[in-house]
Amino acid sequence: xxxxxxxxxxxxxxxxxxxxxxxxxxxxxxxxxxxxxxxxxxxxxxxxxxxxxxxxxxxxxxxxxxxxxxxxxxxxxxxxxxxxxxxxxxxxxxxxxxxxxxxxxxxxxxxxxxxxxxxxxxxxxxxxxxxxxxxxxxxxxxxxxxxxxxxxxxxxxxxxxxxxxxxxxxxxxxxxxxxxxxxxxxxxxxxx
Amino acid sequence: xxxxxxxxxxxxxxxxxxxxxxxxxxxxxxxxxxxxxxxxxxxxxxxxxxxxxxxxxxxxxxxxxxxxxxxxxxxxxxxxxxxxxxxxxxxxxxxxxxxxxxxxxxxxxxxxxxxxxxxxxxxxxxxxxxxxxxxxxxxxxxxxxxxxxxxxxxxxxxxxxxxxxxxxxxxxxxxxxxxxxxxxxxxxxxxxxxxxxxxxxxxxxxxxxxxxxxxxxxxxxxxxxxxxxxxxxxxxxxxxxxxxxxxxxxxxxxxxxxxxxxxxxxxxxxxxxxxxxxxxxxxxxxxxxxxxxxxxxxxxxxxxxxxxxxxxxxxxxxxxxxxxxxxxxxxxxxxxxxxxxxxxxxxxxxxxxxxxxxxxxxxxxxxxxxxxxxxxxxxxxxxxxxxxxxxxxxxxxxxxxxxxxxxxxxxxxxxxxxxxxxxxxxxxxxxxxxxxxxxxxxxxxxxxxxxxxxxxxxxxxxxxxxxxxxxxxxxxxxxxxxxxxxxxxxxxxxxxxxxxxxxxxxxxxxxxxxxxxxxxxxxxxxxxxxxxxxxxxxxxxxxxxxxxxxxxxxxxxxxxxxxxxxxxxxxxxxxxxxxxxxxxxxxxxxxxxxxxxxxxxxxxxxx
Numbered sequence: 001x002x003x004x005x006x007x008x009x010x011x012x013x014x015x016x017x018x019x020x021x022x023x024x025x026x027x028x029x030x031x032x033x034x035x036x037x038x039x040x041x042x043x044x045x046x047x048x049x050x051x052x053x054x055x056x057x058x059x060x061x062x063x064x065x066x067x068x069x070x071x072x073x074x075x076x077x078x079x080x081x082x083x084x085x086x087x088x089x090x091x092x093x094x095x096x097x098x099x100x101x102x103x104x105x106x107x108x109x110x111x112x113x114x115x116x117x118x119x120x121x122x123x124x125x126x127x128x129x130x131x132x133x134x135x136x137x138x139x140x141x142x143x144x145x146x147x148x149x150x151x152x153x154x155x156x157x158x159x160x161x162x163x164x165x166x167x168x169x170x171x172x173x174x175x176x177x178x179x180x181x182x183x184x185x186x187x188x189x190x191x192x
Numbered sequence: 193x194x195x196x197x198x199x200x201x202x203x204x205x206x207x208x209x210x211x212x213x214x215x216x217x218x219x220x221x222x223x224x225x226x227x228x229x230x231x232x233x234x235x236x237x238x239x240x241x242x243x244x245x246x247x248x249x250x251x252x253x254x255x256x257x258x259x260x261x262x263x264x265x266x267x268x269x270x271x272x273x274x275x276x277x278x279x280x281x282x283x284x285x286x287x288x289x290x291x292x293x294x295x296x297x298x299x300x301x302x303x304x305x306x307x308x309x310x311x312x313x314x315x316x317x318x319x320x321x322x323x324x325x326x327x328x329x330x331x332x333x334x335x336x337x338x339x340x341x342x343x344x345x346x347x348x349x350x351x352x353x354x355x356x357x358x359x360x361x362x363x364x365x366x367x368x369x370x371x372x373x374x375x376x377x378x379x380x381x382x383x384x385x386x387x388x389x390x391x392x393x394x395x396x397x398x399x400x401x402x403x404x405x406x407x408x409x410x411x412x413x414x415x416x417x418x419x420x421x422x423x424x425x426x427x428x429x430x431x432x433x434x435x436x437x438x439x440x441x442x443x444x445x446x447x448x449x450x451x452x453x454x455x456x457x458x459x460x461x462x463x464x465x466x467x468x469x470x471x472x473x474x475x476x477x478x479x480x481x482x483x484x485x486x487x488x489x490x491x492x493x494x495x496x497x498x499x500x501x502x503x504x505x506x507x508x509x510x511x512x513x514x515x516x517x518x519x520x521x522x523x524x525x526x527x528x529x530x531x532x533x534x535x536x537x538x539x540x541x542x543x544x545x546x547x548x549x550x551x552x553x554x555x556x557x558x559x560x561x562x563x564x565x566x567x568x569x570x571x572x573x574x575x576x577x578x579x580x581x582x583x584x585x586x587x588x589x590x591x592x593x594x595x596x597x598x599x600x601x602x603x604x605x606x607x608x609x610x611x612x613x614x615x616x617x618x619x620x621x622x623x624x625x626x627x628x629x630x631x632x633x634x635x636x637x638x639x640x641x642x643x644x645x646x647x648x649x650x651x652x653x654x655x656x657x658x659x660x661x662x663x664x665x666x667x668x669x670x671x672x673x674x675x676x677x678x679x680x681x682x683x684x685x686x687x688x689x690x691x692x693x694x695x696x697x698x699x700x701x702x703x704x705x706x707x708x709x710x711x712x713x714x715x716x717x718x719x720x721x722x723x724x725x726x727x728x729x730x731x732x733x734x735x736x737x738x739x740x741x742x743x744x745x746x747x748x749x750x751x752x753x754x755x756x757x758x759x760x761x762x763x764x765x766x767x768x769x770x771x772x773x774x775x776x777x778x779x780x781x782x783x784x785x786x787x788x789x790x791x792x793x794x795x796x797x798x799x
Contacts (some may be wrong), residue, residue, distance in 0.1 A: 003449065013537065023206075023718075030206050030370055037334070039367035048747055049539035061583035064334075064367035067513030069523065081537075084529045103750055104537040109575060109742055110751035110771065112535040121531060 005058035007066035008069045010157070011085045012077025013102050014048045017148030020173075021077075022053035024152060028169035032161055035063045039064035050081060075155050077148065078102050079135075095126050096146070096154050098134040122173070130154055130192075137188040143178060146185035153189020209364040212335035213274075213302060213369070214239035216342035221269045221379045222300075223247060227258040229647040230276030230616065231311035232365040232430070234302035237274045238650075243660050245379070250651055250659045253585070253618040254279035258286050258301065263617045266392065267296040267384040270346055273390045276344065277305040278319045278584065282619070287355075288325045291778065292394050292402040294353035294409075297382065300345040301327075304360045307482045308509035311362075313505065313584060315452055317483035320459035320648075322357050326406050328413050329357035330422070331438040335369045352409055359459065361482070363439045363509065374414030382459045393743045416459045421465055425473075433474030433720075435467065435487060435498070440480050440510055447512040452741075462490055471496045474767025476521070482510050541570055543748040544781030546641055546712035550610075550686040551578030552744055552785070554637075557752065559608045559700065560595065564588040564620075566612035567646045568639050571797065575745045579610065586611070586619025593623065593632035593705075605700040607634040614644035614652040617667060621676065635699045636678075636707045638669065639686075641714040673707050677718040680706035685713060715781055725782030726797045730773045734794035736766035741786035742774050748779035749786060765792075 003101040008025070022038050029036040040053040052140040056064045068087050075083035082097050089095065097119065106112035115121075123129050132154055134147040141150070149170065156166055170186050171179045198658035207215065213236045217225070225248040228236040241248035251257035254275040261273035275283060276286050280303050290299070302319065305314040322329035330345050333337040338360065345356040390398050417423060429450045435458040436444055444451070456462070456472040471477055471491075479488040479500040502511070503518045517523060548638045551571035554561050555578040563569055563579040572579040581591060592609030599607070611620045616638050624636060644650040656666035673681045680702060684692045692710065699706045725792060730741075742751050753771040754762045763772065765783020775786075777798050787795040 003446070005446070014539075022615070026368060027208055030204060039363060039369060039371040048537075048542065050537045059222045061369070062442040062449075063512045064363065064369065065443070065511040067447075067511055067516065070513075080534065083532065084537075085532050086530050102536040103743060104539055105747070106535045108747070108750045109745070110739075110753060111531070117532070163633060183542070 003058065005056055006008045006072045007060050007070060008055040008075065008076065009066060009071045009085055009088050010053045010074045010075045011081040012051050012098075013081065014051050016051070016077045017079055017145070018051045018053055019149040021152050022055050024169055025155070028161060028165050028189055029055075029119065031169060032089070034163050035059060036062035037061045038110065044190065047143040049149055050084065052085065073155065075151055077151060078106070080114060081110045082118055082122055083115065089126065092159050093126060094128045095122050095130070096151065096158075097129065097131045098151055099131050101132070102134055132189065132192045134189070137192060138185055141181050141185035143181040143185070143186055146178070146182050148183040149182045150189035150192075155184070156190050156192055198632055199699040203372065205371050205373055205633065206368050207335045207339075208235065208368050209332070209335050209338045209360055210235035210364060210366070211239050211372050212338040213342050213358065213360070214243070216339035217272045217300075217346075217375045217415050218243045218246065218470040219339070219374050220270075220343040220346050221377050222260075222272050222346065223379060224264045224269045225249070225265075225272040226251050226255045226260040226649060227274035228252070228257050228279055229644055230279050230304070231535060231647055232306060233274050233279070233302060234647045234650065235365070236302060236304075237659065240272065240687065247385045252653050254283040255285060258283040258290070260289050261299055261301070262286060265295040265299040268297040268384065270349075272300055272342075273300070274302040275304070276312065277313065278302055278312060278526075279303075280318055280321055281316075282585070284321070284325075287321070287327070289394050290355050291325045291327050291396055292399055292406055294336055294405075295349055295355055296353070298346045298349035299355040300342065300349055300358055301355060302358045302360060304362070304365050305483075306362050308362070314367055315483060316408040318357075319486045320461055320484065322359075323486075327355050327357055327411055327460075328352070328458060330457055331359045331440045331459045332364060332525065333438050333455070334364065334367070334455075334749055335371045337457075338364060338373055341372070345455075346354065347793060352413060354409055354455060357460075359438070361509075361582065363437055364729075370726075373420045388479050396750065410461055410686065411601060412679050414464070414798075417458050417461055417463035418465050419465070420458050424455045424461050424699070425466070425470055426453040426455065427473065428452045428474060430476050433477045434480055435470065435477065435491065436480040437487070439484060442514075443512045444480050445511050447516040456487070459486070463488065464494060467491055467494065468496065475569070480504060480510075480515060483507070488588065491627050523708060533755070536571065539570060540745065540747055541567060542715050543779045544783040545745055546686045546710070546713040546714070547639055547727070548576065548746065549689050549785040550639065550692060550710045551576045552789075553612075553689060553696060554578040554608060557608075557696060557700070559606050561678070562588040562591040562607070562609045563593065564611040564613055564615050565646075565741070566610065568610060573745075575743045583614045586623060589623035589627060589636055590621050592634035593627045593630065596633040597630075604633060604703075608696075608700070609634055609636045611638055611656050612645075613638060613640040613642065614650070618651050622674070624673070624678065624707070627674045632705050634705060635696065637696075638707060638709045640669070640709050640711045641717065642720045643714055643717045645717065647712040677705050678705055681709065682706075683711050686710045687783050687785060689785060726786075727775070727777040727780035727782050728784070728787055728795050729777060729798045731794050732763040732772055732794050733766060734792055735763075735772040736792055736794070737769035737772050738766075738791070739773070740789050740791070742785055744789070746786060748776045750774050750776065
């Protein structure tokens with residue numbers, strides 16, 4: 001009995017909208033008729049620490065947590081965070097990197113270096129690496145805070161989910177005032 | 193959008209375990225809830241409070257919350273009481289005796305445990321409380337079960353006249369999965385005043401009688417457990433059987449879908465007959481549970497050989513990988529380790545956090561700071577290093593008193609206890625009274641940020657609002673503290689470093705106990721927000737690279753080493769300068785704490 005369940009791991013820093021993005025993704029998947037589970041930790045992690053969200057989907061999902069070496073797509077909202085969760089990816093897994101650097105405290109204090117070779121390290125190990133500048137595309141969509149939606153758009157390229165479901169999911173997830181900018185951001189991501 | 197606002201008619205909804213617990217309680221007619229916020233339990237009551245016709249309150253602590261629930265149940269209501277695992281410690285006193293009295297109405301206590309200590313000071317396994325206090329406990333494995341099990345918990349409470357535990361863990365409370373909500377049942381008012389002293393007055397004479405009733409009830413529950421449909425056998429491969437419960441069922445199922453399972457919905461008391469029957473059907477038997485060998489010890493005591501903690505960890509959260517490697521050996525292939533060091537990203541105080549200035553001052557005063565539970569506990573870390581102990585809520589004051597008594601003269605002017613506003617009202621008042629009564633010699637600082645910040649801005653008796661948004665009497669700290677016997681109470685603004693330092697010095701030099709209220713609203717707290725301040729910037733022509741501002745550990749302040757900079761960027765204003773500070777204007781809220789520390793005036797307002 002081979003399971004059809006796949007895992008996506010989203011990783012970023014508190015305040016980047018990781019949880020909102022994974023909420024939307026799960027809603028869209030559920031509306032597409034899939035079983036879906038997602039998991040993350042709230043609380044202390046909100047204070048500028050790492051934030052991850054595991055999303056697992058398929059016909060019948062048991063665990064809301066992915067195991068190491070088994071993730072299909074790693075979506076890093078911050079460049080360095082790609083490295084922190086690299087061991088979750090399955091061989092041949094897909095990596096999407098937001099080309100944005102947010103310094104951890106030790107780097108700010110001058111006690112550690114921000115690794116300068118993130119993208120080449122990832123490229124050496126995985127065949128499919130997409131690098132986007134999400135804040136820049138979000139600016140183009142008219143709202144810098146839509147960077148997380150841009151990244152969902154990039155992710156959509158690798159998932160077999162109907163475009164109409166995405167549009168419905170994204171428009172319904174935001175107040176009317178910013179829904180259009182988010183849909184635009186999603187499309188910019190999908191076409192990036 | 194919250195689950196309570198979504199249309200239940202939609203058929204399927206994505207809910208967190210916490211949202212589902214609230215939903216299930218609402219569906220089965222529960223309209224009374226109390227609790228104290230604590231990760232991972234907080235959202236249960238917040239969500240429950242949003243349903244129509246519900247009464248829900250944040251009580252000042254878990255003991256009070258449980259007593260409120262007991263009172264409501266005694267009046268005939270169905271009461272939901274929520275707390276995190278360590279909150280049950282606070283509520284343990286009434287807990288053990290309400291087990292004797294029974295509940296009249298219905299009483300369900302949610303204990304949200306935190307394996308791996310994602311947001312807690314310990315990793316206790318609260319299944320032990322069920323056995324210890326002789327209270328049945330249900331444990332759901334996902335959101336849909338959470339919704340259904342809370343209803344079963346209320347049914348059990350009514351049927352067996354007992355409080356019932358619903359145990360969640362972080363991974364159930366904070367994961368989302370698909371739920372099929374049902375229409376709420378019509379609510380009937382069953383409240384009334386009934387007198388029954390023999391049952392509700394627990395003096396020895398009555399309690400001895402009730403004690404026997406508790407044993408009878410437990411026996412009845414054991415029999416019930418044998419046929420309870422949520423104690424469920426799933427026979428697949430008879431070679432390997434697994435006894436498990438809650439989220440561990442899903443982890444194991446994901447790794448080994450073909451094993452046979454006995455999934456326990458009721459984790460206390462255990463169905464001995466069912467366990468024996470299952471054990472006979474399989475050749476090899478694993479018991480898979482996070483934290484304590486709670487099932488394992490009881491099953492071994494039945495004389496059934498099992499494989500348990502000799503291969504599965506005692507500590508930390510499991511996942512399918514943990515279980516797979518324990519059973520099949522570690523999987524090495526396909527895991528890509530990172531070849532370079534990755535700087536950690538620990539949680540940090542926010543830019544403009546009012547705690548930062550206070551803890552910088554405390555660090556410089558070279559005092560011992562007993563700490564408490566709150567965001568400010570993070571200031572034990574580099575570079576602030578302004579806090580030196582953390583045990584539990586309320587502990588800072590009692591510990592400061594004990595230290596000052598033990599040290600005597602050696603401790604004069606060197607002991608400070610810090611506590612938050614919510615935690616002070618949770619369990620700081622009694623130890624402060626003790627500090628005054630037994631005349632300890634310590635300065636207590638109440639970090640009053642006007643809210644319960646760490647768990648996400650919950651109201652408390654000092655905020656002037658209730659959980660459901662009604663205006664309330666706010667505790668007047670300046671009246672309360674002197675009434676406890678503390679003669680010196682002073683208020684400072686922690687954004688004002690000089691005043692904070694001066695007041696703390698004066699109070700440390702004053703013999704006897706005193707309180708300093710460090711008062712400023714949390715920067716994330718919208719209601720407490722003042723007019724926006726201008727962000728600051730570092731003037732590169734003035735900065736001498738002394739790193740003083742960097743030492744505040746503010747996420748908005750970065751160190752820029754000259755190494756690797758182009759020559760035109762390098763601005764040297766001091767002999768041995770090797771870099772300069774920089775402020776990220778998008779993060780800075782203009783609190784001016786760094787500006788006050790800068791000796792050369794290099795930190796200025798952004799134009």
